Amino acid sequence: MDNTNLKARILEIVPDAQQEENKQYLTLLVPAAKLHELAVKLKTTSDLSFDFLFCLSGVDYGKQLAVVYHLNSTQHKHYIVLKVKTDDRVNPNFDTVCDIWRTAEFHERETYDMFGIRFNNHPDLRRIFLEEDWKGYPLRKDYVDEVNIVEF
Amino acid sequence: MKELDFRDNETLELFKKTGGNVLMTSIDAIIDWGRSNSVWPLTFATSCCGIEMMACGAARHDFARFGIEVYRASPRQADVIVVAGTIVNKMAPVLKRLYDQMSEPRYVIAMGACAVSGGPFYYNSYHVVRGVDQVIPVDVYIPGCPPRPEALLYGIMQLQRKIKLETITRPEQVGVRG
Numbered sequence: 001m002d003n004t005n006l007k008a009r010i011l012e013i014v015p016d017a018q019q020e021e022n023k024q025y026l027t028l029l030v031p032a033a034k035l036h037e038l039a040v041k042l043k044t045t046s047d048l049s050f051d052f053l054f055c056l057s058g059v060d061y062g063k064q065l066a067v068v069y070h071l072n073s074t075q076h077k078h079y080i081v082l083k084v085k086t087d088d089r090v091n092p093n094f095d096t097v098c099d100i101w102r103t104a105e106f107h108e109r110e111t112y113d114m115f116g117i118r119f120n121n122h123p124d125l126r127r128i129f130l131e132e133d134w135k136g137y138p139l140r141k142d143y144v145d146e147v148n149i150v151e152f
Numbered sequence: 153m154k155e156l157d158f159r160d161n162e163t164l165e166l167f168k169k170t171g172g173n174v175l176m177t178s179i180d181a182i183i184d185w186g187r188s189n190s191v192w193p194l195t196f197a198t199s200c201c202g203i204e205m206m207a208c209g210a211a212r213h214d215f216a217r218f219g220i221e222v223y224r225a226s227p228r229q230a231d232v233i234v235v236a237g238t239i240v241n242k243m244a245p246v247l248k249r250l251y252d253q254m255s256e257p258r259y260v261i262a263m264g265a266c267a268v269s270g271g272p273f274y275y276n277s278y279h280v281v282r283g284v285d286q287v288i289p290v291d292v293y294i295p296g297c298p299p300r301p302e303a304l305l306y307g308i309m310q311l312q313r314k315i316k317l318e319t320i321t322r323p324e325q326v327g328v329r330g
Contacts, residue, residue, distance in 0.1 A: 130242075131242065138278050148241075149276055149277065150274060151275065152275040
């Protein structure tokens with residue numbers, strides 16, 4: 001299915017998705033509340049059938065925090081990228097997609113470890129790379145570490 | 153060991169302070185020849201320098217002809233640990249434990265910029281150890297990011313020269329071992 005048809009199908013499910021132009025794959029910004037419902041429909045609908053979440057990562061846009069999902073369909077061979085953003089930097093929260101694509105368990109743990117983004121209903125949300133008692137979220141743009149980082 | 157063989161490395165002649173009689177010297181020569189021509193490393197590679205080390209061990213630049221015949225998986229049986237790759241704060245105690253488990257005589261080669269000084273991660277990294285000599289004492293430093301296989305071979309030859317300077321009566325006199 002090509003990008004225009006994909007976009008039309010997704011706009012039927014979530015009418016207020018916005019496309020980001022000039023990206024490699026069809027990239028849509030969806031409201032955080034609609035993410036889980038959209039993800040379920042993307043996986044289960046037979047002519048969409050996005051069964052492979054090949055990347056889930058957090059992004060810090062300076063003021064907003066976001067999570068980016070890269071999806072692929074192994075049957076139909078089409079790709080799509082979903083983004084969800086939040087302005088809340090103190091307590092960012094999104095819904096987990098572990099129950100849909102199990103690989104998200106580890107990817108969401110990494111996003112929590114590096115950005116502090118919590119995922120609701122995640123079975124085991126804890127740090128994956130850093131030590132359990134590490135303070136701070138290193139990949140945020142405003143991360144300051146007096147002890148370890150040597151300033152240039 | 154003849155002075156001619158140290159043509160490339162004048163500074164090592166400063167360390168050459170062996171004493172003892174002629175019999176000791178020839179025993180030293182045999183033992184050092186044996187030890188330097190069969191350093192067996194521990195399987196240890198953390199990042200990109202590890203790939204370069206594997207390339208050095210493959211067919212084109214073969215380090216088995218220098219005596220590095222096999223990699224020993226157990227630190228008890230290894231002679232040298234080639235720290236090839238970045239060491240992070242989480243890996244540093246593991247590295248120290250492996251080094252402590254190796255039995256004497258043991259040597260350390262710090263391969264690549266990350267192991268020498270933290271390399272490209274010296275500034276602005278929250279988790280990289282700035283040089284593996286903060287954790288274990290190093291014998292040979294090989295700069296490069298990553299060093300070419302020929303550079304690793306030169307570093308191995310340096311280590312062989314360093315081993316050939318050792319004497320069994322006073323093993324602590326070699327190099328600047330800490």
